[in-house]
Amino acid sequence: MLTGTDLLTVGQMTARSGFAASALRYYEAEGLISASRTTGGQRRYERHILRRLAFIRAAQNIGLSLEEIKDALGKLPEGRTPTPADWAKISRAWRGRLEEEIEALVRLRDGLEQCIGCGCLSMKRCRISNPDDVASRYGSGAVTLPELLREDRRHPHSHD
Numbered sequence: 356m357l358t359g360t361d362l363l364t365v366g367q368m369t370a371r372s373g374f375a376a377s378a379l380r381y382y383e384a385e386g387l388i389s390a391s392r393t394t395g396g397q398r399r400y401e402r403h404i405l406r407r408l409a410f411i412r413a414a415q416n417i418g419l420s421l422e423e424i425k426d427a428l429g430k431l432p433e434g435r436t437p438t439p440a441d442w443a444k445i446s447r448a449w450r451g452r453l454e455e456e457i458e459a460l461v462r463l464r465d466g467l468e469q470c471i472g473c474g475c476l477s478m479k480r481c482r483i484s485n486p487d488d489v490a491s492r493y494g495s496g497a498v499t500l501p502e503l504l505r506e507d508r509r510h511p512h513s514h515d
Contacts, residue, residue: 362391362399372408379408385421387411387428406437418456419449 365376374382379398382388388407390398407428414424427445431437 362401363404365398365400368400368404368408371405373412374408382408382411385425387421387425403437407431410442417453419452423449423452 363371365379368374368379369376372379379388379390379400383390383398388400388404390400390404393399410428411424414427415421419427427448430445431441
């Protein structure tokens, strides 16, 4: 049984966190988590890193980019387990961002029967709202979707 001061191996971290070893190395290289090394060069993780990984997973699942996650984790204290107050401060900072995404998803849901951001589901309707494909000047893909829903930011680096 592990105690609060035990260091975890890569194998223990992958088993407990659900992330692949390659993801742990990537997140370490990106500065999202940290590890110490044994004299033989093997990585060892403090137990509080499990909370950081759980945070990374949750943040990715709600659509935050790795840059947003890195920025938030950079505000947490080094060398100690973050407190509930630390996590609450971060979640408050994301509230507006998440509200914008919710609103964008509601607009998408409510408009799906008519249009999917000019991708194009209705050729009859598009002749009215997008004559001669004027939307093409804004780029490729579903360019009239809210920006939060157009970005390929959800899983730019799928390492797990």
